Amino acid sequence: xxxxxxxxxxxxxxxxxxxxxxxxxxxxxxxxxxxxxxxxxxxxxxxxxxxxxxxxxxxxxxxxxxxxxxxxxxxxxxxxxxxxxxxxxxxxxxxxxxxxxxxxxxxxxxxxxxxxxxxxxxxxxxxxxxxxxxxxxxxxxxxxxxxxxxxxxxxxxxxxxxxxxxxxxxxxxxxxxxxxxxxxxxxxxxxxxxxxxxxxxxxxxxxxxxxxxxxxxxxxxxxxxxxxxxxxxxxxxxxxxxxxxxxxxxxxxxxxxxxxxxxxxxxxxxxxxxxxxxxxxxxxxxxxxxxxx
Amino acid sequence: xxxxxxxxxxxxxxxxxxxxxxxxxxxxxxxxxxxxxxxxxxxxxxxxxxxxxxxxxxxxxxxxxxxxxxxxxxxxxxxxxxxxxxxxxxxxxxxxxxxxxxxxxxxxxxxxxxxxxxxxxxxxxxxxxxxxxxxxxxxxxxxxxxxxxxxxxxxxxxxxxxxxxxxxxxxxxxxxxxxxxxxxxxxxxxxxxxxxxxxxxxxxxxxxxxxxxxxxxxxxxxxxxxxxxxxxxxxxxxxxxxxxxxxxxxxxxxxxxxxxx
Numbered sequence: 303x304x305x306x307x308x309x310x311x312x313x314x315x316x317x318x319x320x321x322x323x324x325x326x327x328x329x330x331x332x333x334x335x336x337x338x339x340x341x342x343x344x345x346x347x348x349x350x351x352x353x354x355x356x357x358x359x360x361x362x363x364x365x366x367x368x369x370x371x372x373x374x375x376x377x378x379x380x381x382x383x384x385x386x387x388x389x390x391x392x393x394x395x396x397x398x399x400x401x402x403x404x405x406x407x408x409x410x411x412x413x414x415x416x417x418x419x420x421x422x423x424x425x426x427x428x429x430x431x432x433x434x435x436x437x438x439x440x441x442x443x444x445x446x447x448x449x450x451x452x453x454x455x456x457x458x459x460x461x462x463x464x465x466x467x468x469x470x471x472x473x474x475x476x477x478x479x480x481x482x483x484x485x486x487x488x489x490x491x492x493x494x495x496x497x498x499x500x501x502x503x504x505x506x507x508x509x510x511x512x513x514x515x516x517x518x519x520x521x522x523x524x525x526x527x528x529x530x531x532x533x534x535x536x537x538x539x540x541x542x543x544x545x546x547x548x549x550x551x552x553x554x555x556x557x558x559x560x561x562x563x564x565x566x567x568x569x570x571x572x573x574x575x576x577x578x579x580x581x582x583x584x585x586x587x588x589x590x591x592x593x594x595x
Numbered sequence: 596x597x598x599x600x601x602x603x604x605x606x607x608x609x610x611x612x613x614x615x616x617x618x619x620x621x622x623x624x625x626x627x628x629x630x631x632x633x634x635x636x637x638x639x640x641x642x643x644x645x646x647x648x649x650x651x652x653x654x655x656x657x658x659x660x661x662x663x664x665x666x667x668x669x670x671x672x673x674x675x676x677x678x679x680x681x682x683x684x685x686x687x688x689x690x691x692x693x694x695x696x697x698x699x700x701x702x703x704x705x706x707x708x709x710x711x712x713x714x715x716x717x718x719x720x721x722x723x724x725x726x727x728x729x730x731x732x733x734x735x736x737x738x739x740x741x742x743x744x745x746x747x748x749x750x751x752x753x754x755x756x757x758x759x760x761x762x763x764x765x766x767x768x769x770x771x772x773x774x775x776x777x778x779x780x781x782x783x784x785x786x787x788x789x790x791x792x793x794x795x796x797x798x799x800x801x802x803x804x805x806x807x808x809x810x811x812x813x814x815x816x817x818x819x820x821x822x823x824x825x826x827x828x829x830x831x832x833x834x835x836x837x838x839x840x841x842x843x844x845x846x847x848x849x850x851x852x853x854x855x856x
Binding site for chain 2: 315349352353354355356373374375376377378380382384386388389390392401402404405406441444
């Protein structure tokens with residue numbers, strides 16, 4: 303089942319582009335990564351889906367419901383974690399959580415208590431007195447406490463220490479296994495590669511690649527790192543060559559036989575050949591107008 | 596009514612400070628009256644012969660030596676300005692503060708329609724203005740009783756009612772403006788209240804500017820007219836009500852479609 307589906311979704315802020323003819327589909331149960339640098343249109347997409355801004359043209363549905371006509375029904379089942387969401391500073395953590403639950407007309411006390419314990423958040427503290435990371439935790443509990451079917455996370459880990467990040471992703475995986483769909487926007491690629499099953503890359507307001515993370519990472523090219531001395535001048539298909547003392551690393555998409563032949567003529571102490579990581583693919587998409595590696 | 600409660604809790608401190616300040620000033624002025632009454636024979640003449648200044652505050656038509664006259668002028672300035680500031684600030688900030696304080700992303704991503712948010716915020720403003728007016732009215736009547744004067748019920752009630760309507764009108768205007776704002780609302784709120792106040796002073800001084808009375812809500816709050824006529828000017832009140840309701844309608848039209856940043 304399609305959880306999110308946008309059709310030629312376009313948003314202009316006056317004359318400046320937010321997103322343009324964006325087609326995006328996220329299916330039920332996916333852990334979906336939404337990758338792009340600042341200003342590519344990630345937040346615009348999310349804000350449109352949540353009804354904070356109205357699309358200029360095109361349409362979008364969440365849970366099969368139109369985001370403008372049935373906004374409240376859609377939002378009832380979404381948990382949203384804003385990248386820099388702020389709260390009413392004078393409130394106590396538990397009051398803010400209660401306010402959020404009340405606005406959903408749900409009693410989330412038990413779930414909130416459990417989440418606060420796992421994230422080590424004190425419900426009796428005033429929000430103004432919390433550190434940035436702890437305020438993030440309040441936002442996380444708000445997004446999770448009503449057990450939504452869809453979680454929309456905008457750069458979720460900023461401000462969280464590594465232990466908390468791990469705990470956070472553990473919770474997300476549990477939710478995902480229990481059936482929730484997760485839509486994670488960000489630019490920390492290792493995070494997306496580690497956690498997401500599917501991903502889309504957005505550039506200049508358009509989706510330029512969308513597939514399973516596995517398929518996105520799988521390309522003809524290999525990252526080859528060689529320790530020792532070898533003459534690579536006659537080898538074709540080398541890109542992104544990085545030299546270090548005693549070592550050379552490059553992306554290779556040429557003939558394997560000639561690679562082995564060239565390497566065998568050199569003095570080699572160690573060699574690794576591996577799939578390029580998402581980071582390299584991502585950079586490639588951004589440098590080369592979207593051709594595959 | 597979750598949001599109404601939330602708004603009232605948020606603005607509790609500012610509400611209490613404003614109500615206490617206006618109530619205190621008003622009571623202090625009333626308590627000054629017995630002392631001034633004895634010296635008033637001379638003072639009234641002085642106040643009545645200060646030219647434009649006299650006209651501006653309606654002192655040519657009110658007798659400063661009677662409690663009603665004294666209260667109408669003093670009330671017009673303390674309660675008129677104080678109440679106008681509070682109503683304007685309260686309404687101008689109530690929608691815009693969500694974007695200014697970056698809490699809009701939290702509030703507006705809950706399953707609550709924009710209409711409901713506007714309505715509940717409007718109710719919160721209405722409750723605050725009404726509560727403040729009632730408390731101040733009680734304080735005013737109480738302090739007049741405390742100095743042993745007979746309470747001029749009709750005049751005092753009409754004056755307070757007119758200022759209540761003024762606050763509602765200003766709140767309506769500022770509520771409409773609030774829907775457009777993303778940043779500070781304080782300056783605009785205060786600016787509108789002060790401008791309206793001065794428009795009335797100008798109307799009082801210059802005959803050619805008399806029409807200004809029909810624009811500013813201070814027109815139908817003019818103590819001299821209310822005391823002399825025993826009622827408010829119906830046309831001015833009707834114009835004021837239309838402007839106030841207009842502001843609220845604009846808020847609905849704008850905020851239901853607004854892109855939230």
